[in-house]
């Protein structure tokens with residue numbers, strides 16, 4: 001897609017976040033679009049109703065499940081951030097994964113998934129898709145285009161990518177994988193949650209971009225939403241038809257919250273990127289740490305690909321501790337922290353932490369690290385305070401190390 005065809009492409013990122021999704025809407029003079037709730041939409045005549053129905057692929061107000069002005073305002077902003085043309089809002093990030101998988105796969109098809117994929121995506125493939133007679137095979141996330149071709153079959157309909165993986169942070173060579181997938185007629189679906197704004201999927205060959213808006217778009221850990229963005233009319237029809245057939249619907253109140261979150265996405269991402277890098281660099285210099293899995297750090301796994309394809313980094317990264325620390329010791333670290341909440345998800349204004357070692361399922365032999373791993377999400381707090389908190393955590397980690405390792 002050419003840059004000049006992208007919505008609002010001539011405007012800067014922060015300007016688009018401030019202005020998109022507001023023009024041409026019924027705001028009654030207020031700055032923000034209202035929360036538009038409703039199931040039934042009334043029409044003065046049957047002819048008017050027929051005209052409304054014909055706008056199935058447009059931003060029509062026909063029936064609640066097709067979305068209201070609040071949904072469409074959010075869709076406009078998300079499509080612009082992703083660099084696509086149309087977006088379908090669904091009830092969660094996981095819904096944004098499963099809906100396009102169902103749109104582009106049918107019984108008898110084959111799907112290729114990175115071994116590093118978000119756990120519930122793997123569960124969906126191994127249960128739901130498997131029952132549908134869709135076979136999934138998992139590939140090493142570092143695979144190149146030529147090797148992907150070897151893994152493709154005559155019935156491979158979808159090549160899925162998630163870059164970087166949200167627990168283990170492998171960066172994928174998306175353009176090479178997309179070229180290989182397209183050469184054999186497969187669609188490329190990408191979970192682009194980590195790279196929201198920083199990775200422009202449609203400039204790298206992706207057909208459908210999946211976004212857990214629950215994360216940085218919402219930004220306040222109080223909303224669950226997903227966005228499925230495309231840059232092509234035929235893909236749009238497939239996604240839209242599937243979402244409507246599944247009854248995928250999100251509350252307009254939640255859309256309104258996400259729209260409000262998006263207005264400050266740019267400043268939050270800038271700040272969280274800087275703080276995340278500062279904290280990750282500090283951790284990388286600590287003797288307790290074997291490796292920091294942060295693609296923006298020189299020397300980190302995937303750094304070269306990140307530098308080539310991304311314009312920045314969010315504030316979610318992993319830390320692998322020295323092998324003599326046990327998973328129980330990393331648990332002590334996590335519990336000693338007071339500014340990092342122990343919990344799933346990420347992208348809010350607050351810092352989070354989660355040991356990842358026991359969460360990781362792998363079947364393609366990838367993702368083996370040299371020690372126990374912990375995932376950190378850096379929020380909007382002062383990095384110096386977070387580092388002081390981590391000092392306390394590392395003391396707790398050392399206290400739980402086997403004696404032989406602490407006093408060699």
Ligand SMILES: Cc1ncc(COP(=O)(O)O)c(C=O)c1O
Pocket residue numbers: 092093094095097118166191193194212213214224225226345346
């Ligand atoms: C990479 C990734 N994709 C999708 C999701 C699913 O998002 P949600 O929690 O909104 O279902 C998550 C949630 O953690 C995630 O990390």
